[in-house]
Amino acid sequence: MPGSVGRIPTPSAAPSGLTLRLSDQAWSATPLGPRQLWDPALRTVVDLVLDSPVAMALTCGDDLVLVYNDRCAELLGARHPAAFGQPAPQVFGDLWQTPGIGDVIERVYRTGEPFLERAASLPHARSGIARPDQAVFVRGHWAVRDASGYIIGVLTIAAESTQMTRQLQSLGELASALSGTLTLDDVARVALRFAATSFAADLVAFGIDDGPDWRTVRRVPGDLLDEVDERLPPLWHRSPVDSPTPLAATARSGVPLFVSEGQPLLATATDRHDERIRALAALPLNTPSLRGALTLGYRDPYPWLPTERALLTAWAELVAQAAERARKFEKQHGTAQLLQRSMLPEHLPDLPRLRIAARYAPGVDGNATGGDFYDAFALPGGQLAVVLGDVAGHDVRAAALMGQVRAALRALALSDPDPACVLRGLDRLVASLGAEAHSDELFVTVLYGVVDPEAGRLTLASAGHPAPLLRRAVAGGPTMAEYLDLPPGVPLGLGGRRVTHTMEFRAGDTLLLFSDGVVERRNQDLSDGLDQLAVTIAAASGGAPRTLCAAASSAVPGTTEDDVAVLAVENALTPSRSAAMAVPAEPTAPGRVRRWLTAQLTAWQVAESVIGSAVLCASELTTNALLHAGTAARVEIDLSPERLLVSVADSGTRGIVARAHTDPLSSRGRGLGLIEQLSDAWGTDPTVRGSTVWFEMLIPAGQRR
Template sequence: MNASGRLAKESAERALWLMHGGFLAVDRAWRIIFAHPDAERLLAPSRQLLGQVLWDAVPALRSPGMEEACRQAAAEGRPTELDIRSDTGRRLHVRLAPLPDGLTLGITDISSTRRRPAEAKEAVTEGTAVERTMRTVELTRALAGAVTGHDVADVMATHMVPLFGAKGVGVWAHENGRAFLMGSAGHSKESLRRFEGTRIAELPASAQTFIEGTLDFISSAEEFISRYPALADLPAASGAQAWAVLPLIASGRTVGASCVTYDRPHAFSNEERTLFTAMSGMVAQAMERARLYDAEHRRAQEFQRGLLPRHLPALPAVTTAARYQPTGDGTDVGGDWYDVIPLSAEQVALVIGDVMGHGLSEAVTMGRLRTAVRTLADLEQPLDECFFHLNEVVSGLGDDFYATCLCMVYDPASRMCQAITAGHPPPAVLRPDGTSYFPDLPVNSPLGAATPPFDTAEFSLPDGTLLALYTDGLVESGGLDIDEGMGRLARHLHPARPQEAETLDDLCDRLIATLLPGRRSRDDSALLVARTHALAPEDISCRQLDDDPTAAGQARAHVRAQLAAWDLDELIMTTELVASELVGNVVRHARGPITLRLLRGRTLVCEVADASPAMPRIRRAADTDESGRGLQLIAAVTSRWGARYTGSGKCIWTEQPLPTGPLGERVSYESA
């Protein structure tokens, strides 16, 4: 039996011991798992009943039709009543009530044919005992399965209110000296939210007593007002006329309070008071477990948020939106991740990955991989080189770690996209004309199991193309295989209402709601959508230079003419210096052909490409050195600079911020 089952059984037994009457409870194997002393007295005063098979332990139950009635009641789930005679000759009335895991027997002595009125009233009360027993067991089982504080409040509303024939219930949790409403039923939350977040110590004395949950049973509105004058308006606001105020105490500490209300005056019997007290202890234990779960849940959410991007960057090349959906088993951390990484020349890398499994260790591995991807992207290594190093990272974690990953690098100047996958499903692509497809990418094994080299693919993307990168948890949910799920994803990329504009955030929400009904999945899932925006031709200027000392002069002339055409006269002098220095380095230390390119986007980008793979590096020049200061000068006059490999050599690039307008705003040259 698991922990929840043991708790339910122990709680039910504590509650039943506090009730009057002869009760037996048996499991599915007909072994007696609970025996009230009254039942032992009536049936077998000299026998040990617990653990025995019902028919063997109680000879009276072997009477004709008794075993058949028990089995039929358990099989059909329908209460049954019949009379039997005990070994001592007493006539007994037996009520059979089925439970999810067995059967209860309520036993009443009806030997006397002429009972006094008080006894007759007691017999009527006993008639409701079996139903109360069933509701008590159901309540304890539900409390054992409650996970969050809101679950506990829902269980009380669903089970405790009908158990006591009450009108409603309110449940508060105490955290750091403050009261927070976890849930209510039967009356407006507005009448109870007056305590929400308030510091209990700052409330009037009588209000403190109420919200702290000092055990109290109040039979009328007049008695409530006299007991809690600071809350004199509460009876009218809530519509309640009687109250059972219960403290929720676990491990000697008050974890909350509960209030069960009635819609008319109610005199609480001793049995009700005793049962309320027992129930409050069980609710308190459930609240304490829920408090620990809620705290762990918050930490898990904070941890996951810290590993994933808090905000996606606003870039001219793409508009993006993303969602992460944890698995439906209550684990809120996992190994799925996504990222949008700005690169040089307005390029952007779209990354999505999935560490096999879900949990804390997978989330930590995901954090390592995401950091490694960003580091390698900053170095601007070729995609196959990046994945070579990522494979080494995952392999170094051990034989039990595997991850899939998809990376796409989009160049808004050429509208070309380079993609690589390691065991990850391909992206869904929706063209501006409304057709969709999945690119045919080379198959590479998952990271940690791959054998380099990694193969890449390159294809063009029309301006305005929609990309959807996802993990398998999004497309393998709901009993669908991955091919069916991918087909559904591609179909739902189209706007639900073509005549209405849909933002990418709205698209993400719609895809999650459609592909993950109820937002529950057997696996974590991540979704990253992006719409491409190509640079306008008028924002790109490219010039092939001669491979000789005249190249620097040609570069300066091109810079002057182009920046003047772009109304960027403020940047002419600096850009001339940068272009002249970069071209001079190629002439002296590398080889042609030499290409100068200017891009006008978020910043002014100046690039010089050559055919040499040798990368430049900054070094400290001595006082007598005649060279070695060029890159230091470039770093001083630009906001960023770097180098990347190309198919024919390398490219050195620099960025300069665009000038600001008269009111200090940055002038934007992004194309529509």
């Protein structure tokens, strides 16, 4: 409901007590219209205001019309009931211009930035007193947004308690933190952290429906969470739909539960923390697309005062709104991910002399399918075809076109791999699709090449795509990284002459194909990004494709709204040895990985010092994958005379695993710091199928076999 709400006339038939909600007929007579047509955020906040025992007021729309509750009516004194539904500047008259009154609300409405006054003197116009006296209140003001993110009003809460001041401030901070959440994992982290710190609870739990079951996550004071843990998904637990726990019962009934003294979790206790809880509050989270509940408990009896019940209700309402947004995002994101997965290769070829790696990260907000694509596949003659392309746009149409181009390219290449011939065939395809759609806005660029490792030759052709980078290891000299002098050509569908370029691709060389999202940054020249990429690739410790893909993705500082796609192919000096192991999602998996990796590296006669470090790092990565992704994993090792590369891939949704400085006393999250200390390089590759975390260890010159 962005924009002006208009004036709400005082309903003539309004009940005398505002806590008795106005009838649908009364609301329909106002510019707000029938309640069933309101934005969910407005309905939630109005209900919260009218039901709250704490003084609350909502100023709606550009006219800042007032909606308030009984407690606030007492503060308004003689201005009530005429003030209800009238513009606040009109209600308060000259007082509105007093610093700290009207200017604060107008600023919050205009900027969306919350504002808290820890001690404010407000006129307290009691009934029957001609001259208002002064009372000191704590006031918090927060912007209220609709489902589209537009500000539709300002919520004001007034209280007189020091404890309330802290909790109100925390409530505002919670609203701000929840506004930045995208997934249910994010919402759970923020909600649990808020309850554990603001209410000093001994047990906090968050649960939502998940198909036929419930899934819950909780926090207790004994949890030691460091920076890495906070960035990784929480550990969810499943329970049946008919679970008798207070959380599940409250979620099913939609009715809050407050137990002041007793043993509310004894019958369903899973550990000693549950058994020791004496007081419990359970708040339902019910929205059109989600059912759930929040619980908060103490080890001592607790009275649950009305003001605290109101704050807990507000906490639950904010979390419910954020959880519903997150569920919608995850549904859209899952659809986008599923579509993206069908567009990219499931696995890259495993060839004796060529090492291949790719990295893909969608731009925008993760809710849209990307237009970048890569591919690598073996040709009938033993060569390798490599492709990297870009379709303009981030929508389903762009993804569909990308899929058509990729499929057609592979079919053309398997028939005749000549790059110029393949691009001419794609020209005809894109031109035909454009004519069929009556559109001349189909913009597709492609770089396609054929790698012949036996002949040491590389043949490329470009259709408007950035030139690739070639990294050459010069014997006795510095490593060079230079852009190939390849005619750029024009994008597909525009015809034009397609020219191939053939060059040497010697043992030790690495070819890097990339999309423009790697080098383009807002307010920065493209040439600067290209220069930074070349310097970064030349300075890399080796030519391993996975290492170079990670380095390329972070070579240019700053964020990009475009997709990032990188494909690297190394013509290895000597063939490497590789092996892989499927890891089940079971507690015994890390032990299996340790035994398998030790036996494999011992059989390959790797030095014991390297084996010990590699086994420890691989075990930590496997544990992290099982804990935080919750899926089966795949461990791969690749050994060359110069280095050992170990990767652990999962199919979860944890995203990029970030470096962080961990607390040495923490019992969790220390594995990543250990890997950083023991390995020569490590990183994480986000993919549309999950995450791959890898590390590389250089083999000492005297220990190479």
